Amino acid sequence: MARRLAILGCGTMGETILAGSLQAGSFGIGDIVATVRRPEHGHALHERHGIEVTTDNAAACERADVIVVSVKPQYMNELLDDDRMRAATAGKLVISIAAGVRVGTLGQWLPGAAIVRAMPNTPCLARRGMTVLAPGPRATEEHIAIARELFSPVGRVLVLEDKHMDAVTSLNGSGPAFAYVMLEALADGGVMMGLRRDVALEIAAQVFLGAASMVLDTGLHPAALKDQVTTPAGSTIAGLLIMEDGRIRSVLARTIQEATKVAASLGQPTPPRTGDDEH
Numbered sequence: 001m002a003r004r005l006a007i008l009g010c011g012t013m014g015e016t017i018l019a020g021s022l023q024a025g026s027f028g029i030g031d032i033v034a035t036v037r038r039p040e041h042g043h044a045l046h047e048r049h050g051i052e053v054t055t056d057n058a059a060a061c062e063r064a065d066v067i068v069v070s071v072k073p074q075y076m077n078e079l080l081d082d083d084r085m086r087a088a089t090a091g092k093l094v095i096s097i098a099a100g101v102r103v104g105t106l107g108q109w110l111p112g113a114a115i116v117r118a119m120p121n122t123p124c125l126a127r128r129g130m131t132v133l134a135p136g137p138r139a140t141e142e143h144i145a146i147a148r149e150l151f152s153p154v155g156r157v158l159v160l161e162d163k164h165m166d167a168v169t170s171l172n173g174s175g176p177a178f179a180y181v182m183l184e185a186l187a188d189g190g191v192m193m194g195l196r197r198d199v200a201l202e203i204a205a206q207v208f209l210g211a212a213s214m215v216l217d218t219g220l221h222p223a224a225l226k227d228q229v230t231t232p233a234g235s236t237i238a239g240l241l242i243m244e245d246g247r248i249r250s251v252l253a254r255t256i257q258e259a260t261k262v263a264a265s266l267g268q269p270t271p272p273r274t275g276d277d278e279h
Helices: 012-024 039-049 057-062 073-080 083-089 103-109 122-126 141-154 162-173 175-192 197-218 222-228 235-245 248-263
Strands: 005-008 032-035 052-054 066-069 093-096 114-119 129-135 155-159
Touching (some): 005 057, 012 039, 012 122, 012 141, 032 039, 032 057, 057 083, 093 141, 103 114, 114 141, 122 129, 122 141, 129 141, 162 175, 175 197, 175 248
Parallel strands (some): 005 066, 129 155
Antiparallel strands (some): 114 129
């Protein structure tokens, strides 16, 4: 069945979803319309992908069957709590990637739409991302399948209940930043022991990529994989004990706990903006 996709606020993540959909053939160039706040950004987007671009969000929704909302969370109220938007989205699938804006809130703003909340992360830009979907009460299996189809080209996809999405935001959305800090720290250790910076970074990055792949590909618990490389009186156990001395497990777990608390407040509205809304 022919479908038309609208991406509202087509910034970095919106363009990533757009490019993935085009590459996978989920939508054709003529089936996609994107919205931007600044006309010059829209011209550049059109030049890169050949799609239709407009500054009228409601008009884009009126012509679409599937709508991805990709504006900052604090501006969602301003965009969606509008009679024209309610009419334009009625009976359609609306997918929001705004952190902190719950399915129930989205449903209050757009009572006639089928809502799916999504939390992708920045590795989607490298087609190695993770996206978690939380369907609203009006979302059917077909709607969830469409959402999966949108995000699968840029990484893995899971479906969870909306009550888990603040934790997902901290672990999945913020998690790459935490991983970068750990990766950089390991590379620093390599530099301290005589490796060139570029060499240490390449090795550390590949270690993270390889270790993560082992967990996903084998299904083994990280502790079991850790034990496979921890030999008696070896260098690995010596390093692991230093990590335990620094309470690294507690620090990382508390990091997710604190980030989750902040994630829960991200959907609060702010005064009307004067700048760009894409991200």
